[in-house]
Amino acid sequence: MSAHPRSGFAMPSVFSHAVAACALGTAFRNNETTAPVLVLGALCSVVPDIDVISFALGIPYEHVLGHRGLTHSLPFAAAFATILVSLLSTFGTTQRFSALWVYFFLATASHGVLDAMTTGGLGIAFFAPFDSARYWMPWRPILVSPIGASSFFSDRGAQVIANELLWVWLPALVFTVLVLPFRRNGTR
Numbered sequence: 001m002s003a004h005p006r007s008g009f010a011m012p013s014v015f016s017h018a019v020a021a022c023a024l025g026t027a028f029r030n031n032e033t034t035a036p037v038l039v040l041g042a043l044c045s046v047v048p049d050i051d052v053i054s055f056a057l058g059i060p061y062e063h064v065l066g067h068r069g070l071t072h073s074l075p076f077a078a079a080f081a082t083i084l085v086s087l088l089s090t091f092g093t094t095q096r097f098s099a100l101w102v103y104f105f106l107a108t109a110s111h112g113v114l115d116a117m118t119t120g121g122l123g124i125a126f127f128a129p130f131d132s133a134r135y136w137m138p139w140r141p142i143l144v145s146p147i148g149a150s151s152f153f154s155d156r157g158a159q160v161i162a163n164e165l166l167w168v169w170l171p172a173l174v175f176t177v178l179v180l181p182f183r184r185n186g187t188r
């Protein structure tokens with residue numbers, strides 16, 4: 001499926017968003033981004049696409065509540081990280097909340113950043129709800145991902161997977177390999 005500006009997903013696949021979030025997590029200390037925290041980070045990285053329900057609700061793509069609008073913004077990432085950390089603190093986790101907040105914020109925000117590097121759809125409302133303008137990254141090498149399993153396993157799907165391996169998974173792997181030797185436990 002083509003990424004028509006008014007229909008369909010326009011994003012790297014959920015797997016690539018999750019891989020990017022887990023790679024980011026390796027930049028934190030062992031006792032900060034534990035395995036369960038990385039899983040939550042992966043969740044953060046896919047939550048912004050909850051706004052695809054806007055298509056079913058008839059909300060225009062370019063609307064602040066449309067796809068790539070409010071839920072893809074930096075203020076949303078900050079709010080979502082705050083909610084998540086509040087929930088974790090309620091359940092008595094012992095991790096440092098400031099580090100957790102920064103990680104969840106980065107993991108959520110990474111979604112919009114990757115979307116802003118794709119070749120199709122509309123730009124990202126990074127500053128919604130304060131500014132509904134849509135923005136792109138200056139460099140956009142990532143092919144938009146098709147919607148649905150049938151198109152995902154088509155030729156176009158194979159092309160998208162190869163593209164994401166190159167532009168998301170490979171940089172994530174390189175980042176992790178460079179950062180992991182410095183990852184350690186700490187009690188800052």
Ligand SMILES: [Zn+2]
Nearest residue numbers: 011048049115
């Ligand atoms: Zn998205």
